[in-house]
Amino acid sequence: MSQRFDILVVGAGPAGMAAAASAAEAGRSVGLLDDNPAAGGQIWRSGGHLPAQAGAWLARLETARVTRLQGWRVVDSPKPGVVRAERNAAFGTKSGSSDICAEFSYTSLILATGARERFLPFPGWTLPNVMGAGALDAMVRGGMPIQGKRVIIAGTGPLLLAVAAHLAKRGASVLVVCEQAPLGRLARFGARVLREPAKLWQGAGYRLAIGSARFRTSCWPVAAHGEDRLRAVTLRRGARQWTLDCDYLACGFHLVPNTELPALLGCRIEEGFVATDALMRTSVNRVWCAGEPTGVGGVDLSLLEGQIAGLAAASRNQQAQALASRRPARLGFVRALRDACELDPQLRTLAAAETIVCRCEDVRYSTLQQRAGWREAKLHTRCGMGPCQGRICGSSAEFLFGWKADSVRPPVFPARVASLTAMPPEPAPAQTHGELASTLPHDAKETA
Amino acid sequence: MPDRSPGISLTVNGARITVAPGTTVAAAVAIAGAATRTSVSGEPRGPLCGMGICFECRVTIDGMPHQRSCQILCAPGIAVMTGAAAAQTPLEATQTP
Numbered sequence: 001m002s003q004r005f006d007i008l009v010v011g012a013g014p015a016g017m018a019a020a021a022s023a024a025e026a027g028r029s030v031g032l033l034d035d036n037p038a039a040g041g042q043i044w045r046s047g048g049h050l051p052a053q054a055g056a057w058l059a060r061l062e063t064a065r066v067t068r069l070q071g072w073r074v075v076d077s078p079k080p081g082v083v084r085a086e087r088n089a090a091f092g093t094k095s096g097s098s099d100i101c102a103e104f105s106y107t108s109l110i111l112a113t114g115a116r117e118r119f120l121p122f123p124g125w126t127l128p129n130v131m132g133a134g135a136l137d138a139m140v141r142g143g144m145p146i147q148g149k150r151v152i153i154a155g156t157g158p159l160l161l162a163v164a165a166h167l168a169k170r171g172a173s174v175l176v177v178c179e180q181a182p183l184g185r186l187a188r189f190g191a192r193v194l195r196e197p198a199k200l201w202q203g204a205g206y207r208l209a210i211g212s213a214r215f216r217t218s219c220w221p222v223a224a225h226g227e228d229r230l231r232a233v234t235l236r237r238g239a240r241q242w243t244l245d246c247d248y249l250a251c252g253f254h255l256v257p258n259t260e261l262p263a264l265l266g267c268r269i270e271e272g273f274v275a276t277d278a279l280m281r282t283s284v285n286r287v288w289c290a291g292e293p294t295g296v297g298g299v300d301l302s303l304l305e306g307q308i309a310g311l312a313a314a315s316r317n318q319q320a321q322a323l324a325s326r327r328p329a330r331l332g333f334v335r336a337l338r339d340a341c342e343l344d345p346q347l348r349t350l351a352a353a354e355t356i357v358c359r360c361e362d363v364r365y366s367t368l369q370q371r372a373g374w375r376e377a378k379l380h381t382r383c384g385m386g387p388c389q390g391r392i393c394g395s396s397a398e399f400l401f402g403w404k405a406d407s408v409r410p411p412v413f414p415a416r417v418a419s420l421t422a423m424p425p426e427p428a429p430a431q432t433h434g435e436l437a438s439t440l441p442h443d444a445k446e447t448a
Numbered sequence: 449m450p451d452r453s454p455g456i457s458l459t460v461n462g463a464r465i466t467v468a469p470g471t472t473v474a475a476a477v478a479i480a481g482a483a484t485r486t487s488v489s490g491e492p493r494g495p496l497c498g499m500g501i502c503f504e505c506r507v508t509i510d511g512m513p514h515q516r517s518c519q520i521l522c523a524p525g526i527a528v529m530t531g532a533a534a535a536q537t538p539l540e541a542t543q544t545p
Contacts, residue, residue: 035500037519073500088519116497119497127494128492131495131496131497131498132496132497134498135497135499138498138499139475142471142472142474143470143471144474144478145479258501356487360488360503386503387506388501392496
Protein backbone atom coordinates (compact mmCIF):
# COMPACT_ATOMS: atom_id res chain seq x y z
CA MET A 1 0.00 0.00 0.00
CA SER A 2 1.21 3.52 -0.70
CA GLN A 3 -0.13 7.02 -0.63
CA ARG A 4 1.10 10.46 -1.73
CA PHE A 5 0.64 13.87 -0.10
CA ASP A 6 1.81 17.39 -0.83
CA ILE A 7 2.89 17.56 2.81
CA LEU A 8 3.45 14.68 5.20
CA VAL A 9 3.67 15.47 8.92
CA VAL A 10 5.24 12.88 11.24
CA GLY A 11 4.02 13.19 14.82
CA ALA A 12 0.53 14.31 15.92
CA GLY A 13 1.39 16.17 19.11
CA PRO A 14 0.77 19.92 19.36
CA ALA A 15 3.53 20.82 16.86
CA GLY A 16 2.40 18.25 14.30
CA MET A 17 -1.28 19.09 14.69
CA ALA A 18 -0.59 22.81 14.23
CA ALA A 19 1.65 22.11 11.23
CA ALA A 20 -0.86 19.79 9.57
CA ALA A 21 -3.84 22.10 10.15
CA SER A 22 -1.95 25.19 8.95
CA ALA A 23 -0.71 23.48 5.79
CA ALA A 24 -4.10 21.95 4.98
CA GLU A 25 -5.87 25.27 5.57
CA ALA A 26 -3.50 26.69 2.95
CA GLY A 27 -4.99 24.22 0.46
CA ARG A 28 -2.37 21.47 0.48
CA SER A 29 -3.10 17.74 0.74
CA VAL A 30 -1.75 16.74 4.13
CA GLY A 31 -1.15 13.39 5.81
CA LEU A 32 -0.59 13.35 9.58
CA LEU A 33 1.16 10.14 10.59
CA ASP A 34 1.52 9.17 14.24
CA ASP A 35 2.58 6.20 16.34
CA ASN A 36 -0.10 6.58 19.03
CA PRO A 37 -3.70 5.33 18.96
CA ALA A 38 -5.00 8.93 18.96
CA ALA A 39 -3.73 12.41 18.07
CA GLY A 40 -2.57 14.80 20.79
CA GLY A 41 0.94 13.53 21.43
CA GLN A 42 1.96 12.86 25.01
CA ILE A 43 0.89 16.20 26.46
CA TRP A 44 -2.65 16.00 25.03
CA ARG A 45 -3.06 12.24 25.38
CA SER A 46 -6.71 11.21 25.32
CA GLY A 47 -8.33 9.37 28.20
CA GLY A 48 -8.68 12.18 30.72
CA HIS A 49 -8.91 15.91 31.03
CA LEU A 50 -7.78 17.85 27.95
CA PRO A 51 -7.50 21.64 27.66
CA ALA A 52 -9.92 23.44 25.33
CA GLN A 53 -6.94 24.31 23.12
CA ALA A 54 -6.47 20.62 22.28
CA GLY A 55 -10.09 20.27 21.18
CA ALA A 56 -9.79 23.37 19.04
CA TRP A 57 -6.79 21.99 17.14
CA LEU A 58 -8.45 18.59 16.69
CA ALA A 59 -11.46 20.40 15.21
CA ARG A 60 -9.19 22.32 12.82
CA LEU A 61 -7.64 19.05 11.59
CA GLU A 62 -11.13 17.74 10.90
CA THR A 63 -12.34 20.91 9.14
CA ALA A 64 -9.19 21.17 7.02
CA ARG A 65 -9.62 17.49 6.00
CA VAL A 66 -6.19 16.36 7.10
CA THR A 67 -5.75 12.62 6.46
CA ARG A 68 -5.20 11.10 9.89
CA LEU A 69 -2.86 8.14 10.01
CA GLN A 70 -2.88 7.01 13.64
CA GLY A 71 -1.04 3.90 14.78
CA TRP A 72 1.77 4.04 12.21
CA ARG A 73 5.46 4.24 12.98
CA VAL A 74 8.08 5.26 10.43
CA VAL A 75 10.81 2.63 10.17
CA ASP A 76 12.81 3.81 7.16
CA SER A 77 13.20 6.25 4.31
CA PRO A 78 14.06 4.05 1.31
CA LYS A 79 14.67 7.11 -0.92
CA PRO A 80 14.26 10.89 -0.71
CA GLY A 81 10.60 11.90 -0.65
CA VAL A 82 9.38 8.58 0.72
CA VAL A 83 9.02 7.09 4.20
CA ARG A 84 8.13 3.51 4.93
CA ALA A 85 5.93 2.82 7.95
CA GLU A 86 4.55 -0.16 9.83
CA ARG A 87 1.13 -0.26 11.37
CA ASN A 88 0.54 -1.02 15.05
CA ALA A 89 -2.33 -3.30 16.03
CA ALA A 90 -1.90 -5.24 12.80
CA PHE A 91 -2.76 -8.49 14.58
CA GLY A 92 -6.40 -8.01 13.61
CA THR A 93 -5.73 -8.02 9.86
CA LYS A 94 -6.35 -11.33 8.16
CA SER A 95 -5.23 -10.20 4.73
CA GLY A 96 -1.53 -10.63 5.29
CA SER A 97 1.56 -8.51 5.65
CA SER A 98 0.67 -6.07 2.87
CA ASP A 99 -1.60 -4.30 5.37
CA ILE A 100 1.19 -3.97 7.92
CA CYS A 101 3.65 -1.97 5.83
CA ALA A 102 3.04 1.12 3.70
CA GLU A 103 4.97 3.83 1.90
CA PHE A 104 4.03 7.49 2.13
CA SER A 105 5.54 9.89 -0.37
CA TYR A 106 5.56 13.66 -0.16
CA THR A 107 6.77 16.87 -1.68
CA SER A 108 7.48 18.37 1.75
CA LEU A 109 8.00 16.67 5.09
CA ILE A 110 7.47 18.16 8.55
CA LEU A 111 9.05 16.27 11.44
CA ALA A 112 7.29 16.76 14.78
CA THR A 113 8.61 13.68 16.55
CA GLY A 114 8.43 15.08 20.09
CA ALA A 115 10.51 14.09 23.07
CA ARG A 116 10.83 11.23 25.52
CA GLU A 117 11.69 11.15 29.22
CA ARG A 118 15.28 10.79 30.38
CA PHE A 119 15.79 7.82 32.67
CA LEU A 120 18.64 7.41 35.12
CA PRO A 121 19.50 3.96 36.47
CA PHE A 122 19.40 3.27 40.21
CA PRO A 123 19.09 -0.03 42.09
CA GLY A 124 15.62 -1.48 41.48
CA TRP A 125 14.63 0.82 38.62
CA THR A 126 13.89 -2.19 36.40
CA LEU A 127 11.13 -3.48 38.72
CA PRO A 128 7.60 -3.49 37.28
CA ASN A 129 5.65 -0.38 38.42
CA VAL A 130 8.74 1.83 38.32
CA MET A 131 8.18 3.95 35.23
CA GLY A 132 8.45 7.46 33.83
CA ALA A 133 6.36 10.29 35.21
CA GLY A 134 4.69 10.91 31.88
CA ALA A 135 4.53 7.14 31.48
CA LEU A 136 2.40 6.62 34.60
CA ASP A 137 0.12 9.42 33.46
CA ALA A 138 -0.17 7.77 30.04
CA MET A 139 -0.94 4.37 31.62
CA VAL A 140 -3.69 5.93 33.72
CA ARG A 141 -5.14 7.73 30.71
CA GLY A 142 -4.97 4.34 28.97
CA GLY A 143 -7.27 2.82 31.58
CA MET A 144 -4.97 1.60 34.36
CA PRO A 145 -6.77 2.10 37.71
CA ILE A 146 -4.96 4.50 40.06
CA GLN A 147 -7.69 5.24 42.63
CA GLY A 148 -6.24 4.78 46.12
CA LYS A 149 -2.80 3.72 44.85
CA ARG A 150 0.24 5.13 46.65
CA VAL A 151 2.43 7.01 44.19
CA ILE A 152 5.86 8.61 44.54
CA ILE A 153 6.77 11.08 41.80
CA ALA A 154 10.43 11.92 41.25
CA GLY A 155 12.97 13.29 38.80
CA THR A 156 13.09 16.79 37.42
CA GLY A 157 11.07 19.25 35.38
CA PRO A 158 7.62 20.82 35.25
CA LEU A 159 6.12 17.50 34.12
CA LEU A 160 6.37 16.14 37.68
CA LEU A 161 3.85 18.61 39.12
CA ALA A 162 1.56 18.30 36.12
CA VAL A 163 1.49 14.50 36.53
CA ALA A 164 1.05 14.78 40.32
CA ALA A 165 -1.93 17.10 39.85
CA HIS A 166 -3.58 14.84 37.30
CA LEU A 167 -3.04 11.63 39.29
CA ALA A 168 -4.30 13.27 42.51
CA LYS A 169 -7.41 14.32 40.63
CA ARG A 170 -7.89 10.71 39.54
CA GLY A 171 -7.82 9.56 43.16
CA ALA A 172 -4.18 8.52 43.56
CA SER A 173 -2.52 9.00 46.91
CA VAL A 174 0.53 11.04 45.88
CA LEU A 175 2.92 10.58 48.81
CA VAL A 176 5.65 12.97 47.74
CA VAL A 177 6.98 14.81 44.69
CA CYS A 178 10.80 14.76 44.66
CA GLU A 179 12.50 17.35 42.44
CA GLN A 180 16.26 16.90 42.07
CA ALA A 181 16.89 20.61 41.47
CA PRO A 182 17.61 22.81 44.48
CA LEU A 183 14.98 25.31 45.62
CA GLY A 184 17.17 28.32 44.79
CA ARG A 185 17.47 27.30 41.16
CA LEU A 186 13.71 26.72 40.87
CA ALA A 187 13.13 30.17 42.35
CA ARG A 188 15.44 31.68 39.73
CA PHE A 189 13.56 29.77 37.05
CA GLY A 190 10.30 31.15 38.43
CA ALA A 191 11.69 34.67 38.30
CA ARG A 192 12.90 34.22 34.72
CA VAL A 193 9.55 32.99 33.46
CA LEU A 194 7.60 35.65 35.37
CA ARG A 195 7.34 37.49 32.08
CA GLU A 196 5.06 34.69 30.96
CA PRO A 197 2.26 34.82 33.52
CA ALA A 198 0.30 31.96 31.93
CA LYS A 199 3.12 29.52 32.66
CA LEU A 200 3.59 30.67 36.24
CA TRP A 201 -0.10 30.45 36.90
CA GLN A 202 -0.13 26.93 35.54
CA GLY A 203 2.67 25.95 37.93
CA ALA A 204 0.90 27.51 40.91
CA GLY A 205 -2.30 25.73 39.90
CA TYR A 206 -0.54 22.37 39.91
CA ARG A 207 0.97 23.15 43.31
CA LEU A 208 -2.51 23.73 44.73
CA ALA A 209 -3.94 20.68 42.97
CA ILE A 210 -1.53 18.20 44.56
CA GLY A 211 -2.91 19.22 47.93
CA SER A 212 -1.32 17.54 50.89
CA ALA A 213 1.47 15.85 48.93
CA ARG A 214 4.89 17.11 49.91
CA PHE A 215 7.07 18.82 47.32
CA ARG A 216 10.74 18.16 48.10
CA THR A 217 13.61 19.85 46.30
CA SER A 218 17.21 18.49 46.14
CA CYS A 219 15.58 15.08 46.62
CA TRP A 220 15.70 11.86 44.57
CA PRO A 221 15.20 8.09 44.77
CA VAL A 222 18.29 6.03 45.60
CA ALA A 223 16.69 2.57 45.46
CA ALA A 224 13.45 0.82 44.56
CA HIS A 225 12.64 -2.34 46.50
CA GLY A 226 10.57 -5.42 45.69
CA GLU A 227 10.82 -8.94 44.31
CA ASP A 228 8.41 -9.32 41.41
CA ARG A 229 7.21 -5.72 41.52
CA LEU A 230 7.77 -2.45 43.36
CA ARG A 231 6.99 -2.44 47.11
CA ALA A 232 8.95 0.54 48.50
CA VAL A 233 11.30 3.35 47.53
CA THR A 234 14.25 4.81 49.43
CA LEU A 235 14.58 8.57 48.98
CA ARG A 236 17.50 10.83 49.82
CA ARG A 237 17.61 14.53 50.57
CA GLY A 238 21.03 15.76 51.65
CA ALA A 239 22.23 13.50 54.45
CA ARG A 240 18.74 12.23 55.24
CA GLN A 241 17.53 8.94 53.77
CA TRP A 242 14.13 7.33 54.30
CA THR A 243 12.00 4.52 52.85
CA LEU A 244 8.32 4.71 51.89
CA ASP A 245 6.02 1.83 50.95
CA CYS A 246 4.28 2.54 47.65
CA ASP A 247 2.57 1.03 44.61
CA TYR A 248 4.14 3.14 41.83
CA LEU A 249 7.28 5.19 41.37
CA ALA A 250 6.89 7.66 38.51
CA CYS A 251 10.38 8.92 37.79
CA GLY A 252 11.61 10.95 34.82
CA PHE A 253 14.53 13.35 34.56
CA HIS A 254 13.14 15.92 32.12
CA LEU A 255 12.99 15.27 28.38
CA VAL A 256 15.29 14.32 25.54
CA PRO A 257 14.27 15.02 21.94
CA ASN A 258 13.38 12.24 19.48
CA THR A 259 15.94 13.04 16.80
CA GLU A 260 16.40 9.54 15.31
CA LEU A 261 14.21 10.09 12.24
CA PRO A 262 15.58 13.60 11.54
CA ALA A 263 19.10 12.17 11.85
CA LEU A 264 18.28 9.27 9.51
CA LEU A 265 17.08 11.76 6.90
CA GLY A 266 20.34 13.66 7.24
CA CYS A 267 19.10 16.71 9.15
CA ARG A 268 21.93 18.50 10.93
CA ILE A 269 21.83 17.97 14.70
CA GLU A 270 23.45 20.61 16.93
CA GLU A 271 24.04 19.90 20.62
CA GLY A 272 21.44 17.17 20.55
CA PHE A 273 18.70 19.14 18.80
CA VAL A 274 17.61 19.48 15.18
CA ALA A 275 19.04 22.68 13.71
CA THR A 276 16.54 24.89 11.85
CA ASP A 277 16.33 28.39 10.45
CA ALA A 278 13.70 30.93 11.53
CA LEU A 279 11.09 29.23 9.30
CA MET A 280 11.82 25.84 10.89
CA ARG A 281 13.63 24.53 7.77
CA THR A 282 16.20 21.84 8.53
CA SER A 283 19.50 21.42 6.66
CA VAL A 284 17.72 18.99 4.28
CA ASN A 285 15.81 20.44 1.36
CA ARG A 286 12.01 20.44 1.85
CA VAL A 287 12.25 18.95 5.34
CA TRP A 288 10.99 21.05 8.26
CA CYS A 289 11.11 20.32 11.99
CA ALA A 290 8.92 21.71 14.78
CA GLY A 291 8.40 21.25 18.50
CA GLU A 292 10.59 19.55 21.10
CA PRO A 293 13.20 18.11 18.65
CA THR A 294 14.35 21.70 18.01
CA GLY A 295 14.50 22.57 21.75
CA VAL A 296 12.32 21.56 24.69
CA GLY A 297 9.98 24.51 25.21
CA GLY A 298 6.53 23.12 25.92
CA VAL A 299 3.12 23.33 24.25
CA ASP A 300 2.96 27.03 23.37
CA LEU A 301 6.29 27.07 21.56
CA SER A 302 5.46 23.76 19.83
CA LEU A 303 2.20 25.17 18.50
CA LEU A 304 3.95 28.29 17.24
CA GLU A 305 6.72 26.30 15.53
CA GLY A 306 4.18 23.89 14.04
CA GLN A 307 2.24 26.76 12.48
CA ILE A 308 5.41 28.34 11.12
CA ALA A 309 6.53 25.04 9.58
CA GLY A 310 3.09 24.24 8.18
CA LEU A 311 2.71 27.64 6.54
CA ALA A 312 6.28 27.69 5.24
CA ALA A 313 5.96 24.17 3.80
CA ALA A 314 2.77 25.35 2.06
CA SER A 315 4.72 28.34 0.61
CA ARG A 316 2.81 30.86 2.72
CA ASN A 317 6.07 32.58 3.55
CA GLN A 318 4.63 35.95 4.53
CA GLN A 319 2.33 34.43 7.14
CA ALA A 320 5.11 32.14 8.30
CA GLN A 321 7.50 35.10 8.65
CA ALA A 322 4.94 37.01 10.71
CA LEU A 323 4.66 34.13 13.18
CA ALA A 324 8.40 33.51 13.14
CA SER A 325 9.01 37.03 14.43
CA ARG A 326 7.35 36.00 17.71
CA ARG A 327 9.60 32.99 18.21
CA PRO A 328 12.95 34.47 19.38
CA ALA A 329 11.33 36.00 22.48
CA ARG A 330 10.06 32.56 23.50
CA LEU A 331 13.39 30.79 23.12
CA GLY A 332 14.44 32.27 26.47
CA PHE A 333 12.04 29.84 28.10
CA VAL A 334 13.84 26.91 26.43
CA ARG A 335 17.13 28.02 27.98
CA ALA A 336 15.56 28.76 31.36
CA LEU A 337 13.97 25.31 31.44
CA ARG A 338 17.20 23.60 30.41
CA ASP A 339 19.14 25.41 33.15
CA ALA A 340 16.49 24.70 35.79
CA CYS A 341 16.54 20.97 34.97
CA GLU A 342 20.32 20.58 34.95
CA LEU A 343 21.11 17.28 36.64
CA ASP A 344 22.90 17.17 39.99
CA PRO A 345 26.29 15.42 39.52
CA GLN A 346 25.49 13.24 42.57
CA LEU A 347 22.90 11.46 40.41
CA ARG A 348 25.84 9.81 38.63
CA THR A 349 26.52 7.79 41.76
CA LEU A 350 23.04 6.24 42.02
CA ALA A 351 23.81 3.17 39.90
CA ALA A 352 25.54 0.34 41.78
CA ALA A 353 27.98 -2.05 40.05
CA GLU A 354 25.21 -4.60 39.38
CA THR A 355 22.55 -2.04 38.36
CA ILE A 356 21.25 -2.65 34.85
CA VAL A 357 21.80 0.34 32.56
CA CYS A 358 20.66 -1.16 29.23
CA ARG A 359 17.30 -2.78 29.93
CA CYS A 360 16.92 -4.42 26.52
CA GLU A 361 20.13 -6.44 26.87
CA ASP A 362 20.51 -6.38 30.68
CA VAL A 363 23.93 -4.73 30.55
CA ARG A 364 25.12 -3.73 34.01
CA TYR A 365 26.92 -0.57 35.16
CA SER A 366 30.17 -2.38 36.06
CA THR A 367 30.38 -3.90 32.56
CA LEU A 368 29.99 -0.50 30.94
CA GLN A 369 32.41 1.21 33.29
CA GLN A 370 35.30 -0.69 31.65
CA ARG A 371 34.47 0.71 28.20
CA ALA A 372 35.93 3.77 26.54
CA GLY A 373 32.93 4.98 24.59
CA TRP A 374 29.45 4.31 23.21
CA ARG A 375 30.59 2.41 20.11
CA GLU A 376 32.97 0.20 22.07
CA ALA A 377 30.25 -0.46 24.64
CA LYS A 378 27.83 -1.45 21.87
CA LEU A 379 30.30 -3.78 20.18
CA HIS A 380 31.49 -5.50 23.36
CA THR A 381 28.47 -5.51 25.65
CA ARG A 382 25.41 -5.13 23.33
CA CYS A 383 24.49 -1.98 25.26
CA GLY A 384 22.02 -0.03 23.11
CA MET A 385 21.68 -2.91 20.62
CA GLY A 386 18.23 -4.11 21.74
CA PRO A 387 14.79 -3.17 20.41
CA CYS A 388 14.84 0.39 21.82
CA GLN A 389 18.08 0.95 19.91
CA GLY A 390 19.61 2.94 22.74
CA ARG A 391 16.72 5.39 23.08
CA ILE A 392 16.57 4.72 26.83
CA CYS A 393 20.16 3.81 27.82
CA GLY A 394 21.73 6.28 25.38
CA SER A 395 20.70 9.34 27.35
CA SER A 396 21.61 7.56 30.62
CA ALA A 397 25.06 6.69 29.28
CA GLU A 398 25.55 10.23 28.04
CA PHE A 399 24.98 11.56 31.56
CA LEU A 400 26.84 8.73 33.37
CA PHE A 401 29.87 8.41 31.10
CA GLY A 402 29.76 11.43 28.79
CA TRP A 403 29.33 9.17 25.73
CA LYS A 404 27.72 10.52 22.58
CA ALA A 405 25.55 8.18 20.54
CA ASP A 406 26.64 7.08 17.05
CA SER A 407 24.99 7.86 13.77
CA VAL A 408 21.51 6.45 13.18
CA ARG A 409 20.95 3.59 10.77
CA PRO A 410 17.76 2.16 9.29
CA PRO A 411 15.41 0.83 10.42
CA VAL A 412 14.88 3.54 13.07
CA PHE A 413 12.44 1.21 14.85
CA PRO A 414 12.53 -2.60 14.85
CA ALA A 415 10.69 -3.74 11.74
CA ARG A 416 9.66 -7.02 10.13
CA VAL A 417 12.03 -8.26 7.47
CA ALA A 418 9.10 -8.27 5.05
CA SER A 419 8.59 -4.54 5.66
CA LEU A 420 12.17 -3.78 4.72
CA THR A 421 12.28 -5.94 1.61
CA ALA A 422 8.73 -5.50 0.30
CA MET A 423 8.24 -3.25 -2.73
CA PRO A 424 4.86 -1.56 -2.40
CA PRO A 425 3.08 -0.52 -5.64
CA GLU A 426 3.53 2.96 -7.08
CA PRO A 427 1.88 5.79 -5.09
CA ALA A 428 -1.73 6.65 -5.81
CA PRO A 429 -2.58 10.26 -6.79
CA ALA A 430 -2.59 12.89 -4.04
CA GLN A 431 -5.63 12.85 -1.82
CA THR A 432 -7.07 15.54 0.34
CA HIS A 433 -9.08 13.59 2.84
CA GLY A 434 -9.44 10.43 4.82
CA GLU A 435 -9.74 7.57 2.34
CA LEU A 436 -6.86 5.69 3.87
CA ALA A 437 -8.04 6.33 7.38
CA SER A 438 -11.37 4.77 6.51
CA THR A 439 -9.65 1.49 5.67
CA LEU A 440 -8.19 1.18 9.17
CA PRO A 441 -9.80 -1.00 11.82
CA HIS A 442 -11.74 0.95 14.41
CA ASP A 443 -9.03 0.72 17.05
CA ALA A 444 -6.44 2.40 14.87
CA LYS A 445 -8.75 5.26 13.93
CA GLU A 446 -8.83 8.61 15.62
CA THR A 447 -11.55 8.94 18.22
CA ALA A 448 -11.66 12.69 18.64
CA MET B 449 -26.35 -2.60 31.10
CA PRO B 450 -26.42 0.73 32.94
CA ASP B 451 -23.15 1.77 31.31
CA ARG B 452 -23.74 3.40 27.91
CA SER B 453 -20.63 1.83 26.40
CA PRO B 454 -20.29 -1.94 26.82
CA GLY B 455 -16.97 -3.32 28.05
CA ILE B 456 -14.43 -5.03 25.85
CA SER B 457 -13.79 -8.67 26.70
CA LEU B 458 -10.33 -10.13 26.14
CA THR B 459 -8.01 -12.69 27.69
CA VAL B 460 -4.67 -12.09 29.38
CA ASN B 461 -2.68 -15.33 29.77
CA GLY B 462 -5.93 -17.23 29.29
CA ALA B 463 -7.90 -15.40 31.98
CA ARG B 464 -10.91 -13.44 30.73
CA ILE B 465 -11.19 -9.78 31.74
CA THR B 466 -13.45 -6.94 30.68
CA VAL B 467 -12.12 -3.42 30.24
CA ALA B 468 -13.60 -0.08 29.23
CA PRO B 469 -13.35 1.02 25.58
CA GLY B 470 -10.17 3.01 25.00
CA THR B 471 -8.14 0.87 27.40
CA THR B 472 -4.63 0.08 26.18
CA VAL B 473 -3.39 -3.51 26.16
CA ALA B 474 -0.69 -2.41 28.64
CA ALA B 475 -3.36 -1.20 31.07
CA ALA B 476 -5.28 -4.48 30.60
CA VAL B 477 -2.13 -6.46 31.44
CA ALA B 478 -1.69 -4.30 34.57
CA ILE B 479 -5.34 -4.90 35.53
CA ALA B 480 -4.71 -8.64 35.11
CA GLY B 481 -1.74 -8.29 37.48
CA ALA B 482 0.86 -9.57 35.02
CA ALA B 483 4.32 -8.30 34.06
CA THR B 484 4.61 -7.62 30.34
CA ARG B 485 7.86 -9.38 29.44
CA THR B 486 10.77 -11.34 30.87
CA SER B 487 14.20 -9.78 30.34
CA VAL B 488 17.16 -11.62 28.80
CA SER B 489 18.44 -12.41 32.31
CA GLY B 490 15.00 -13.50 33.54
CA GLU B 491 13.69 -10.38 35.30
CA PRO B 492 9.98 -9.51 35.12
CA ARG B 493 9.44 -6.16 33.41
CA GLY B 494 6.58 -3.71 33.05
CA PRO B 495 6.04 -0.63 30.91
CA LEU B 496 8.68 2.08 31.39
CA CYS B 497 8.04 4.91 28.92
CA GLY B 498 4.31 4.53 28.20
CA MET B 499 4.78 5.95 24.70
CA GLY B 500 6.16 3.22 22.45
CA ILE B 501 9.86 3.99 22.82
CA CYS B 502 11.30 1.54 25.36
CA PHE B 503 9.82 -1.79 24.16
CA GLU B 504 9.52 -3.05 27.77
CA CYS B 505 5.75 -3.50 27.32
CA ARG B 506 6.08 -6.04 24.49
CA VAL B 507 3.51 -8.84 24.59
CA THR B 508 2.11 -11.43 22.20
CA ILE B 509 -1.34 -10.57 20.80
CA ASP B 510 -3.29 -13.23 18.89
CA GLY B 511 -0.04 -15.10 18.36
CA MET B 512 1.82 -12.06 17.00
CA PRO B 513 4.87 -11.47 19.20
CA HIS B 514 6.64 -8.20 20.09
CA GLN B 515 3.56 -5.98 20.12
CA ARG B 516 4.04 -2.76 22.10
CA SER B 517 1.07 -3.02 24.43
CA CYS B 518 1.12 0.66 25.47
CA GLN B 519 0.43 1.82 21.89
CA ILE B 520 -2.38 -0.62 21.14
CA LEU B 521 -5.99 -0.40 22.29
CA CYS B 522 -7.87 -3.49 23.45
CA ALA B 523 -10.14 -5.00 20.80
CA PRO B 524 -12.92 -7.53 21.49
CA GLY B 525 -11.75 -11.11 21.77
CA ILE B 526 -8.00 -10.60 21.55
CA ALA B 527 -5.76 -13.09 23.37
CA VAL B 528 -2.81 -11.44 25.11
CA MET B 529 0.11 -13.51 26.36
CA THR B 530 2.84 -11.92 28.48
CA GLY B 531 6.53 -12.82 28.61
CA ALA B 532 6.54 -15.73 30.99
CA ALA B 533 3.26 -17.19 29.76
CA ALA B 534 4.09 -16.62 26.10
CA ALA B 535 7.34 -18.55 26.55
CA GLN B 536 5.52 -21.44 28.23
CA THR B 537 2.83 -21.83 25.61
CA PRO B 538 4.72 -23.86 22.98
CA LEU B 539 6.00 -26.27 25.65
CA GLU B 540 2.52 -26.86 27.03
CA ALA B 541 1.22 -27.34 23.53
CA THR B 542 3.71 -30.10 22.80
CA GLN B 543 2.73 -31.88 26.01
CA THR B 544 -0.92 -31.96 25.01
CA PRO B 545 -1.76 -34.94 22.78
